[in-house]
Amino acid sequence: MSDGDRLHAADSPVLRPPTIYDVARLAGVSHQTVSRLLKGDGGVKPANRERVLSAIEQLGYRPNLTARSLATRRSHRVAVLTQELGQVGPGKVVQGAAEEARLHGFVLDIITLDVGDRSNVEQGIRMVNQQDVAGILALASTDELRAAFDRADFRIPVLMGGEGDEAAGGPPLRVSTVAIPQLVDHLVTLGHRSIVHIAGPKKWVAARNRALAFESALARHGLELARTVHGDWSAASGHAAIASLPASMRFTAVCAANDQMALGAMLALQERGLAVPADVSVTGIDDIPEAAYLVPPLTTVRMNSEEQGHLAFRNLLAQINGDTPSPIMVEGRVIIRRSTAAA
Amino acid sequence: MSDGDRLHAADSPVLRPPTIYDVARLAGVSHQTVSRLLKGDGGVKPANRERVLSAIEQLGYRPNLTARSLATRRSHRVAVLTQELGQVGPGKVVQGAAEEARLHGFVLDIITLDVGDRSNVEQGIRMVNQQDVAGILALASTDELRAAFDRADFRIPVLMGGEGDEAAGGPPLRVSTVAIPQLVDHLVTLGHRSIVHIAGPKKWVAARNRALAFESALARHGLELARTVHGDWSAASGHAAIASLPASMRFTAVCAANDQMALGAMLALQERGLAVPADVSVTGIDDIPEAAYLVPPLTTVRMNSEEQGHLAFRNLLAQINGDTPSPIMVEGRVIIRRSTAAA
DNA sequence: CAACAAAACGTTACCGGTAACAAAAATGTA
DNA sequence: TACATTTTTGTTACCGGTAACGTTTTGTTG
Incomplete structure (x- = not known):
């Protein structure tokens, strides 16, 4: 009976989320057509397009990003290494980066580490290596961390600190000194x-x-x-x-x-x-x-700082995509209040 | 700009990281033996055990968590919904949670949202749904968010705010009022x-x-x-x-x-x-x-607050593992300074 | 030493997507 | 109408692990 499948799916104890195969079956096409439509590069006839879209709608289908990233060997995750989230500055930078990340369909994996503690740093880096992330945003830009990174020899884009070392040549991102x-x-x-x-x-x-x-x-x-x-x-x-x-x-x-x-x-x-x-x-x-x-x-x-987070993420994203990241400056502005007066 | 000190992906011949199959081949066993060893449930003879371990060591093998989580349908990621990372309190809570998470091999996905903006909240929740996370830590514990969660009908553990509503019965975690x-x-x-x-x-x-x-x-x-x-x-x-x-x-x-x-x-x-x-x-x-x-x-x-983050994560982890989360209290302490004096 | 149970190991299928190629259908042209 | 070309669709093979089950080896017992 034709209801068999649906019944089975409906009251299966482990109600699993629908896959592209479910969508394809419902729409009467192959799973590849669904995948193609999802990618959005065209090449799907309007009639099928409609049917697939409505099947997606009907089933409430959401792509499984884990599977996708396994297949493409690209993840949509970026690791953020930071020292002190409790601080206002770093916290705001992370928040800005998180907002920008979400805008691009990325997620941030936060890894806090005690930059002074070497074994702690190594452990954090090991985690990053396992997590297959697309890039690394290192917000605690210290010499120790930089050294640890050099040892780690990542093969993915890394953005140190959102702030380049101005003593050591042109930084990709120059902040905090502008005003x-x-x-x-x-x-x-x-x-x-x-x-x-x-x-x-x-x-x-x-x-x-x-x-x-x-x-x-x-x-x-x-x-x-x-x-x-x-x-x-x-x-x-x-x-x-x-x-x-x-x-x-x-x-x-x-x-x-x-x-x-x-x-x-x-x-x-x-x-x-x-x-x-x-x-x-x-x-x-x-x-x-x-x-x-x-x-x-x-x-x-x-x-x-939030803007800095936005820019840092965009910069990293450009690296991930192989574009040349444009050097960026964060605006700073002097706010004069009552703690300064004539000498 | 000099690329000299910039860290980025080495564009070497696709050198992919080793898999269990590589390890298995080198050790002269089947991939399943490697998998078994990794899981640690025993059932591998000492001789093979040694050979596999040394192969792992030699190749620098690290398990691919994406593949694992696809196969097991369990992830080691927890979504954190928060409003204001820039604030000291929330920032510290997240930091504590992140530390605890790392201790257990978990990673935190930070999703900041404007709790007041409903569409923003919906979008955040949609993201969480796609990301297949093992649980949700909602640190911005507001009525709107709670309502949105009820609508979302998650099938994974959720810990609201690390703080229960004391007006509405026993909270799993009671904080901020103790002192x-x-x-x-x-x-x-x-x-x-x-x-x-x-x-x-x-x-x-x-x-x-x-x-x-x-x-x-x-x-x-x-x-x-x-x-x-x-x-x-x-x-x-x-x-x-x-x-x-x-x-x-x-x-x-x-x-x-x-x-x-x-x-x-x-x-x-x-x-x-x-x-x-x-x-x-x-x-x-x-x-x-x-x-x-x-x-x-x-x-x-x-x-x-950091301790609160630790506890909140542990509590959530217990839920994820099907254990009964023990109710926890965070200590508070009055710090008397000079802003108070006799009336 | 045979018979059998337990332990160790291997094979195959699957998770949910994408890539690459093959096949079919639609379109254009002689 | 026939044929070449392009567009659309389907098939099969992965990605890197785990699960389930089958097979071989080892150990125990009568």
Whole structure:
């Protein structure tokens, strides 16, 4: 009886999702015709096209991406290696990348790793290797990770950090430094000549890029940094950085490499009896959502991290598809608030 | 641009990764023996075992998880639906879940969605359906999402929000409210009787749970909230919440449902000429890393969101494996800083 | 030592798609 | 109308694993 099949499918205990074969049978064509239609390259007569489409509709068919990626040996998944999702910046970058990924039918596999812990990194990389992903987005762009990648010898596209090492030639994606010259101009115009920089960890590419940008921006005014202290991106380390400065040292401005460290610095300055901005101006980078509500509200650089995530993914996708990824710049904008004033 | 230091696919002669067949041939056994060994259920003689293992080693064989999951119809992937990765809390939860996932050989597919936008949610759910994941972790636990899930009728385990609706019976995972009674005790001991609550959006389960916890904690002291104002988790909304209060209103403490809103509230209070904590005490929830460095440092509840992510994943994994997931509580701890003082 | 059970191993089919090629149908041209 | 050409469709063989079952080897027992 002709109902046999349908009945069987309907009350089979393990109601499996329909396949192209089911669709093909219902539409009275071969499975290949269905596959062709799905690929969209044409070559299917309108009449059959209609029947297949309606069969798909009727069965609620959805392609099984696992099978597809096994057959094509291409996956629609991208691994994201990241250190600190808890941080606002990285989190937003990932979010942007995830949105862009979804737009292109990709999924992100998040793998967090402790960039300092080598065995942890190796394990993460091994996982990536197994997962057959189409590409890798490494958002925690540190020297250790880069070294681990070199050892791993991936045969798939890798985008490091969404941020290239500016000291080592042209990066595919240049971010985080674009508005620093304007920030420095702002301070110099206010009369600041003695500026302390609280940088990120030396091993982070982004930290080096930012420090470099401050130096060269000051150089254009014939100035140089009064001092550079390294933190670890945290508010605590910003606090410690200021505390580590000799009491005798004179400076009128502190530029931190991110907002968290700026925040810690502000508290340390106040504890030292220095008012912000009356005695010392303070700036951050990132414009975290809280920056406008700090005391005082923080002058900073808005980074648009989400956009960075979008661009990073697009860039990687271009590599995956064999197109030449266009070098991209993320816009940065100086946001002047009340933490900066005349020297 | 120099390709020199850029990592990318080596365009070598298609050199495909080794399969179990390659391993089997090299070891002089059938592919099934290799498969059996890999599964680890025994049934392989020591001699062959050695030969296969050494072949695996020699070829650098890694199982292709795509093929495996096609054959077994089980995947080792879990979809994570989340709203705001940029936020510290959600970011940390995801990070914790990702760590736990990796521990069990799972990978997380991150899908961010705008919980308010219905079509966006539907699209996200459709993606999940295609991706054949083993389970779903929905971290943005709102009513809309819950409704969308009900419509979607998943046939795989789903863990909503890592946080159950306490108003609607026993949740599998109870978080975020555990230390609120202690927080309220702290304030009442300081002599506060008139407390304003800045809650999260009404549609968020976590927001309701927290509001409920404040109310019942106060009730135990024979008190009730002077007023509840709803924000959207952002510092800006905390600021607006205080601004919306009539100038005539008297209160001695403000409890926000997260640290960001507490921060906004503090600034708004100061703008109103009220000193924190001299005139009004302020508390948050979450203990974001910056909380200790705000002006004044914020009294809050440390949530250990990462641990929450770990637990949520474990809970989901138990469901996937058909075990009964044990109900879990995340510890919370009141962190007393300088934003609270005697009324 | 024969008879039989258990363990080890191999063969074949299948998961749900795509690729490559063969076959059939439709179209154009002499 | 016949033939060459193009378009559409169908067949078969994979992708790299696992499942189910069949076969051989090994071990145990009477």
